[in-house]
Amino acid sequence: MSSIAFYTLGCKLNFSESSALARSFETRGWARKAFHEGADVVVVNTCSVTDHADRKCKKVVQEARRHNPAARVVIVGCYAQLKPQEIATIPGVSAVFGAAEKFDLAHHVEALLANPAADAAPLVLTSPIAHANTFVPAYSSGDRTRTFLKVQDGCDYSCSFCTIPLARGKSRSGDIAGVLAQVEEIAASGTVQEIVLTGVNLGDFGLDSDGTRQETFTQLAHRLAADAPAPIQRFRISSIEPNLLTDEVIDLVASGTRFMPHFHIPLQSGSDRILRLMRRRYLTKLYSDRITRIKTLMPHCGIGVDVIVGFPGETDADFRETHDFLAALPVTYLHVFPYSERANTLAAELPGRVPERIRSQRTEQLRNLSERKRRDFAESRLGTTARVLFEAEVNAAGQLEGYTENYIRVALPYDPLLVGEIREVSLTELTAGGLVLAEEAIVA
Numbered sequence: 001m002s003s004i005a006f007y008t009l010g011c012k013l014n015f016s017e018s019s020a021l022a023r024s025f026e027t028r029g030w031a032r033k034a035f036h037e038g039a040d041v042v043v044v045n046t047c048s049v050t051d052h053a054d055r056k057c058k059k060v061v062q063e064a065r066r067h068n069p070a071a072r073v074v075i076v077g078c079y080a081q082l083k084p085q086e087i088a089t090i091p092g093v094s095a096v097f098g099a100a101e102k103f104d105l106a107h108h109v110e111a112l113l114a115n116p117a118a119d120a121a122p123l124v125l126t127s128p129i130a131h132a133n134t135f136v137p138a139y140s141s142g143d144r145t146r147t148f149l150k151v152q153d154g155c156d157y158s159c160s161f162c163t164i165p166l167a168r169g170k171s172r173s174g175d176i177a178g179v180l181a182q183v184e185e186i187a188a189s190g191t192v193q194e195i196v197l198t199g200v201n202l203g204d205f206g207l208d209s210d211g212t213r214q215e216t217f218t219q220l221a222h223r224l225a226a227d228a229p230a231p232i233q234r235f236r237i238s239s240i241e242p243n244l245l246t247d248e249v250i251d252l253v254a255s256g257t258r259f260m261p262h263f264h265i266p267l268q269s270g271s272d273r274i275l276r277l278m279r280r281r282y283l284t285k286l287y288s289d290r291i292t293r294i295k296t297l298m299p300h301c302g303i304g305v306d307v308i309v310g311f312p313g314e315t316d317a318d319f320r321e322t323h324d325f326l327a328a329l330p331v332t333y334l335h336v337f338p339y340s341e342r343a344n345t346l347a348a349e350l351p352g353r354v355p356e357r358i359r360s361q362r363t364e365q366l367r368n369l370s371e372r373k374r375r376d377f378a379e380s381r382l383g384t385t386a387r388v389l390f391e392a393e394v395n396a397a398g399q400l401e402g403y404t405e406n407y408i409r410v411a412l413p414y415d416p417l418l419v420g421e422i423r424e425v426s427l428t429e430l431t432a433g434g435l436v437l438a439e440e441a442i443v444a
Contacts, residue, residue: 002113003031005039009045012198012238013138014077016148017102018045020138021076022108038068041109046077048163048342053079057246058090064133065092069409069424074109076102081126082343088122098126099168101157103136111386132169133209137182145391145402145420147192148238151179151220154200154209159268160334160346161339163309168200170207176223187229193422194234194260195388203244204236218248225257233260233422234405239264239306240289243282247368250290254297261298262407264335265290266306270325271318272310277326277350295330302377302406303331308368310359313352319362327369332377332407334370338363371434378430379409385412388425390418401435410436 006024008018021043022032033039040364042064046057057079064073072094074199075087081099088096097105102246112123138150144239152173186192190227199205206215217240224235237249253259265287269275272283294301305326309319326334338359343350380402388410390402399411400418412418425438 001031001043003037003039004041004109005033005035005037005064006043006045007035007064009053009056009060010044010045010077012048012148012196013150013200015198016044016138016140016150016198018043019140019142020150021045021102022103022135023141025109028106028110031105035064036067039071040068041072041074041113042068043074043076043105043109045233046075046079048078048082048167051217054083057087062377067153072109072112074105075114076105076255078164081129081132081167082163083351084124085311088124088439093122095123099128099129099132101125103134108365118349127171127351129166133172135172135174136416137174137178137207139182139186141189145192145389146194146196146234147186147194148198149179149182149186150198152202152205155201156204156207156211157201157281158279158346160277160350161311161342162344163345164200166344170209171201171204171207173199173205173207175206176215176220179220180223180227183228183232187231190231191420193232193361194421195228195232196238200236201244202239203240217244218246218252221249221259222254225252225259233257234260238266239266240279241266242287245290247293250293250297254294260405260407261301262303263294263301264304264306267305267326268308269311269314269318270307270322271314274314274322275320277313277347278308278311279346288325290331291329291331298380300303300406302333302408304333304335304407305329305331306335306337308337309362309366310354312339312350312354314339314354323365326366327444331373333374334366336363336366336370352433372375374434375430378427378434378436381406381408382436383426383428385424386421386424386438388412388438389421392419392443406438409434410419412438412440 006018043058061073074095077098080096085094140148154169154171156171169212203217205217207213386404388402390400396413400414401411424441426441427438429437
């Protein structure tokens with residue numbers, strides 16, 4: 001029996017796809033191993049959104065070969081689609097498969113192993129990205145409490161800094177009936193209580209690769225809230241563009257259904273001038289209006305924000321505008337990324353390159369702002385009760401951790417009866433590290 005291991009870089013979408021690929025091998029009789037256990041084949045699912053994709057890929061390949069010098073190392077994912085020949089030069093790589101090829105990975109890997117001359121040179125199988133035009137569903141497994149469910153792939157936007165359309169192709173998705181079938185399958189495992197809906201551009205659910213639309217994300221959310229099987233108590237929306245976040249979706253979440261009061265809404269810049277250079281499909285007024293509506297209906301709602309600093313042409317005044325805009329918004333936390341150049345993007349050709357030192361300084365300022373906002377939000381909830389889904393891992397202090405409905409990280413002393421359970425707790429104290437301590441609430 002051949003064995004296989006996976007290592008995943010990047011987003012929740014990649015994790016859902018790695019799990020689906022692993023299951024496809026297991027159904028063909030392969031044994032699944034942990035990365036460090038020296039599997040016969042190691043699949044590295046790569047990302048290209050953040051910087052240093054090449055460095056991370058090389059490091060993982062080196063480690064895979066250290067655990068088993070004879071391992072065949074196979075590279076898939078966004079980096080594999082964008083720069084397959086570059087990856088093929090990495091010592092230890094046996095094969096590179098593109099976006100259209102990765103969902104037939106088990107077949108390709110078995111053919112690779114059957115070829116006695118396969119070690120002569122890395123096998124590179126990639127197609128033009130237009131060939132990646134079929135939606136393939138996926139969900140993560142192996143976590144006792146939550147699953148990441150892919151309901152959409154690809155993107156039709158043309159943001160000037162982004163390579164995702166080049167790496168994943170046009171927007172496409174399944175249908176509501178297919179998503180509900182996947183949810184039924186997840187529920188049948190008996191261990192999952194929360195599903196996180198994921199996609200490249202989640203709000204474009206229902207838009208197919210030919211540009212036609214039969215269903216909408218709003219319709220999907222309503223059906224999941226009403227018809228998902230009872231074992232699934234929680235849904236989260238992983239990330240959604242502000243221009244695609246409808247009043248109807250906000251109202252649904254506010255109505256107290258199984259959708260959690262937690263949004264992650266990319267902003268990228270608080271300067272309208274920079275947003276236009278980024279070719280985003282909104283300006284700060286629309287973004288602010290979305291946040292205002294959410295907080296008016298759900299003052300307790302957690303809101304995360306993606307921000308890019310150091311975009312070409314971003315002046316000190318532009319950055320200050322972004323900082324002040326975010327400081328004034330009632331959001332909970334920021335994911336801050338220093339801009340990094342990407343080949344074949346419009347932004348890479350723009351004048352006004354911001355020095356790395358300035359990018360780092362601006363990143364640190366916004367991360368400090370994020371920490372203040374996260375702590376302020378957590379402190380505002382002390383003395384209240386919340387429902388927390390506890391995870392299986394025990395932290396260094398001997399505590400179980402989990403998330404409230406509005407995405408505050410909480411810890412309780414370890415109790416095996418809490419693992420994988422949703423419990424009402426009282427939020428009592430915020431630690432210096434940002435963890436909220438809690439006590440199990442007494443139910444009358």
